[in-house]
Amino acid sequence: TANGDSGLPAELSEKYTLTRTLGKGACGEVKLAFAKGSCDKFACKLISKKKFSVGGRTQMNLSSQVMGEVKILKALKHPCIIGIEDVIDTPDMLYIVLELVEGGELFDKIISIDKYSEETAKMLFYQMAVAIKYLHDQGITHRDLKPENILLASDELETLIKVTDFGLSKFVDAGSMMKTFCGTPSYLAPEILLTAGSGAYTKAIDCWSLGVILFIMLSGYPPFSDERKDMDLPKQIIGGHYSFPQQYWEDVSETAIDLMKKMMVVDPTKRLTFDQVLAHPWLQDEAMKEKANN
Ligand code: ADP
Ligand code: MG
Numbered sequence: 001t002a003n004g005d006s007g008l009p010a011e012l013s014e015k016y017t018l019t020r021t022l023g024k025g026a027c028g029e030v031k032l033a034f035a036k037g038s039c040d041k042f043a044c045k046l047i048s049k050k051k052f053s054v055g056g057r058t059q060m061n062l063s064s065q066v067m068g069e070v071k072i073l074k075a076l077k078h079p080c081i082i083g084i085e086d087v088i089d090t091p092d093m094l095y096i097v098l099e100l101v102e103g104g105e106l107f108d109k110i111i112s113i114d115k116y117s118e119e120t121a122k123m124l125f126y127q128m129a130v131a132i133k134y135l136h137d138q139g140i141t142h143r144d145l146k147p148e149n150i151l152l153a154s155d156e157l158e159t160l161i162k163v164t165d166f167g168l169s170k171f172v173d174a175g176s177m178m179k180t181f182c183g184t185p186s187y188l189a190p191e192i193l194l195t196a197g198s199g200a201y202t203k204a205i206d207c208w209s210l211g212v213i214l215f216i217m218l219s220g221y222p223p224f225s226d227e228r229k230d231m232d233l234p235k236q237i238i239g240g241h242y243s244f245p246q247q248y249w250e251d252v253s254e255t256a257i258d259l260m261k262k263m264m265v266v267d268p269t270k271r272l273t274f275d276q277v278l279a280h281p282w283l284q285d286e287a288m289k290e291k292a293n294n
Contacts, residue, residue: 009090016097018044023105025148025165033097042085045096066094073166076138080131082151082164101162103152106213110147113157115220118252120157123292125214126283130292131163132210133274136203142166145209146187147216158291186222187212190238190266204268207277211263218256219248223264240266255282 008018016033022043023030033044067089074084083099103109106124110116116124128150135142142149144165153160185193189208191201215223223242226233231241242264244257259282265271272280283289 009088009093009095011088011090012044012095015086016042016044027165030098032100041100043098043100045098047094047096049092049094070094070096072138072140076135076140078131078134080127080161080163081134081166082162098164099162101151101153101164103154103156103159105148106150106152106161106217107147109152110216110220116157116217118218118256119288121214121217122256122282122285123158123288124161125210125217126278126288126292127161128163128210128213129274129277129283131161132206133278135163135166136206136274140166141203142206142209145206145213147213150213185233185237186224188237189268190240191268193234193238202268204271204273207263207271207274208265208268210277211260214256214263215242215260218252221248238266240264253282255280258282 012018014036016035018031018033020032021029022032028046028048030043030045033042034040035042067087070084070087074087077083082101084096085099086097088095088097128145132142132145142163145163149163149165151162151164153162187209189201189205192205195201212223224233224236228236231239236242244252249257259277259280262272262280263277277283
């Protein structure tokens, strides 16, 4: 048919009209959704279940597992975690209706402003750390923290952040995880590279990734990169080879650098927990927290 809903299941098109694409990731597309009958706007994530039919498990089984996880995610309530409004499950597709966030990705923001001031970076990072502590306290590891998965509530520099795209990544098999990793491996903890994505790792992987994100926010360039000529990317990460050259880091405090060094520690058992991150001297700033909480 000529209407924009063609191909959408009745369960979805009864309640929502989908319009333009808001973003794309490894799992599929995210579209702007209007609730029919009200003016409420949401974001709808379209996930093809074909991607989940792997590893010898039947699609049915996997689907019920995904739904179990979705239930957990739906119960999460935190201002810095994306809210899940609705889930529509069909044989081929899963549609996750999410709270709409309108300021775009942290990724694009960093590219457009080059880098953040230490003050602003601290306020945004604090919110991320609080959100990840909340997830960890609920027994959930994010697994895919990167600036594409941190959304901004507005265009302002100092704004509310929303962590997104968590929880479901564990249902993607090791093979396709590694493929995803090949696309954006810069945020991966060393132990993931060492176990080839086989799953033998803990929530400490989130601490590593958030350390990498903080590095990029403060400098405008990644600590580990394919563009470095001295050694290949996996070797940089596995060896924890990063540094803070004076010419790029002279405006950043020693305290901030100390925190990154304690987050990007190769041995996951020696990395900070999120309670320890939040207790680090760099984040003991009441004025900043006041701002972040408003
Ligand atoms: P994937 O698992 O495919 O990476 P994401 O959940 O990260 O999917 O979504 C992909 C992109 O879609 C995001 O990086 C962002 O640009 C956009 N997006 C996702 N969720 C929302 C949302 N709630 N509001 C606005 N844009 C969103
Ligand atoms: Mg994503």
